[in-house]
Amino acid sequence: MGRSRAHDRIDITNANLLLNFMLNQSPNLDLMFQALSDPTRRAMIERLSRGPASVSELAKPFDISLPAVVQHLAALENSGLVTSQKVGRVRTCQLQSDALSQAEQWINDRRTSWVKRLDRLGELLEAEEPETRL
Numbered sequence: 001m002g003r004s005r006a007h008d009r010i011d012i013t014n015a016n017l018l019l020n021f022m023l024n025q026s027p028n029l030d031l032m033f034q035a036l037s038d039p040t041r042r043a044m045i046e047r048l049s050r051g052p053a054s055v056s057e058l059a060k061p062f063d064i065s066l067p068a069v070v071q072h073l074a075a076l077e078n079s080g081l082v083t084s085q086k087v088g089r090v091r092t093c094q095l096q097s098d099a100l101s102q103a104e105q106w107i108n109d110r111r112t113s114w115v116k117r118l119d120r121l122g123e124l125l126e127a128e129e130p131e132t133r134l
Contacts (some may be wrong), residue, residue, distance in 0.1 A: 028080055032103050035079035040064070041072050048082060048095035055084075055091045 035041050044058050059069040073093060076082040080099040084091050 028099075029102065029106055031075075031079040032081060032099060035075045035081055036103070038072065038075070041076055044072060044076065044093075045081060045095060045100075048093060052092050052094040055093065058093060 040062060047053055047058060055069060055073065059066055062069065073082065077084060081096055082093050083096055084093045
C-alpha cells in the first residue's frame, strides 16, 4: 500500500522543522540552558530575580564551598544570565533579564510550533474517511 499525500506533507513538514531547529541553535542559548539545568544555579537565579546580591549572600543558603559558588556564578555569567561587578572586596551579581527573555522566546517558539503541528494533525485526522480510522 502506498503512502498518502498527507504522510508526504507531514514528512516534509518534519524535515523543515528539523532544519529550522538546527539553524536556530545558538551557542549562547546552549550555555543558558546548560546553566539553568543545575538546581543550585536556578536557585541563584531565583534569588537574583528579587534584586542584586553579593556572592556571600548568594552562598548563604547552600551547603557548598565558596569556590563552588564562584564556579556556579561563572557558569551563569558565561551564559549571559548574570553579570557581576566588584567594588572593593565585594562582588555583586545581577540578573540579566534580556537573556531570560531570549530563553523564553525560544520556548514560546517551540510551543507555537507544536500547537500548529497538532492542529494540522487534527485536521488531517478529521479529513480522513471514517472507515480508515482505527
